[in-house]
Amino acid sequence: MVDSLFSPSWYRVADLVPRLRSHVEIHRHEYRDRIWYILQDHVSGRSQRFSPAVYKFIGLMDGTRTVQQLWDAVTEEAGDQAPAQDEVIRLLGQLHSADALITDATPIVVNYSGATSAKSAAQLSNDCGPRWQFVSRCLTQINF
Missing domain, CATH: 3.90.930 (Outer Surface Protein A; domain 3)
Structure with missing residues (x-):
């Protein structure tokens, strides 16, 4: 191909x-x-x-x-x-x-530098897969 x-x-x-x-x-x-x-x-x-x-x-x-x-x-x-x-x-x-x-800058920072809410942290988790679910939970807990 x-x-x-x-x-x-x-x-x-x-x-x-x-x-x-x-x-x-x-x-x-x-x-x-x-x-x-x-x-x-x-x-x-x-x-x-x-x-x-x-x-x-x-x-x-x-x-x-x-x-x-x-x-x-x-x-x-x-x-x-x-x-x-x-x-x-x-x-x-x-x-x-x-x-x-x-x-x-790393690609994840470039793509999600505007993440400021739990919703965007959840979006980060969905877009990046299971590896980033931990990061998403941490961001949600600190209200990032």
């Missing part, structure tokens, strides 16, 4: 300004006549493999440009080989969950 180039969820991440944490390194590897890039986290010992097109995106994440600016630069340079917006969203989530990414 081919991803569509654009994503309806793009607005949630487009204004983030990401960069990799200092304990993360990227190494180039050739495997079965294909080039891959391995992101190695020296703190956790985990590693992840990325395609050259995704590496171009990661390589530009220096904390000075928004995700939209990064994606525009990569699509201009890589053309048809550029990652789709959904792929970039998955990448950011993957890097964030691996604690390899720093942004000016």
